[in-house]
Amino acid sequence: MLHPPGLRLAARHALALTRPKAPSTILSTSTRQAPTTTPFPPAATALILPHRRLPTNPAPKAPLTILEQQRLHRPVSPHATIYRPQITWLGSITGRVAGSLVAGALYLFFAGYAVAPVFGWDLGSEAAVAFAAGLPGAVKVGARALAGWAVSYHCLNGVRHLVWDFAVGVNNRAVMRSGWVVVGLSVCGAVGSALY
Numbered sequence: 001m002l003h004p005p006g007l008r009l010a011a012r013h014a015l016a017l018t019r020p021k022a023p024s025t026i027l028s029t030s031t032r033q034a035p036t037t038t039p040f041p042p043a044a045t046a047l048i049l050p051h052r053r054l055p056t057n058p059a060p061k062a063p064l065t066i067l068e069q070q071r072l073h074r075p076v077s078p079h080a081t082i083y084r085p086q087i088t089w090l091g092s093i094t095g096r097v098a099g100s101l102v103a104g105a106l107y108l109f110f111a112g113y114a115v116a117p118v119f120g121w122d123l124g125s126e127a128a129v130a131f132a133a134g135l136p137g138a139v140k141v142g143a144r145a146l147a148g149w150a151v152s153y154h155c156l157n158g159v160r161h162l163v164w165d166f167a168v169g170v171n172n173r174a175v176m177r178s179g180w181v182v183v184g185l186s187v188c189g190a191v192g193s194a195l196y
Contacts, residue, residue, distance in 0.1 A: 087179035088172075095157040098186075101150040141194045148193020153186035 116123045132140065160178050164170055169178055 087176050087183075091157065091179040091182065094153065098150045098154040098157070101146070102154050105147070105150075144196070145190045145194035149186055149190035152189025152193075153182065156182045156185050156189075 112121065113123050115121075135143075160182055163178075169175065
């Protein structure tokens with residue numbers, strides 16, 4: 001059944017009036033102006049701008065090949081294994097490891113002590129003494145040596161950095177000498193802790 005063109009136009013116009021319009025936003029693809037009655041406040045509708053979508057073409061292949069050729073001629077950074085170990089960076093790494101060991105052990109102990117009542121653990125001094133007494137002698141000596149080394153190295157390295165803050169001993173020779181002094185004293189601290 002064919003409808004006269006006027007009837008189709010009237011029906012289309014009536015449908016357009018009753019159909020809800022999607023609010024136009026900055027991201028919409030519509031080129032129409034924002035409607036005068038929007039669910040947004042007037043300040044927000046000031047940001048709604050008409051725009052049109054522009055076609056984009058992919059970049060030509062020639063710049064990619066030029067870029068790839070340039071990458072082939074760039075210098076490559078050498079691997080860390082070609083460098084001779086120096087007391088300056090070994091001391092820095094060791095200081096961070098020692099600090100992490102000390103802080104990690106303390107955090108674990110205090111976290112365990114905080115949740116001990118919830119889980120029914122006994123972390124009192126009597127339980128700690130009984131636990132340590134049950135360990136083999138080599139484990140006790142090794143644990144005391146590790147803890148003594150970590151604490152002494154971290155403390156001595158901290159004193160070394162405090163001295164550097166006063167601009168004393170900041171040349172290469174003094175830094176190397178103080179690094180070896182810290183290593184030697186921390187080994188003495190580890191041995192002293194293990195034998196005590």
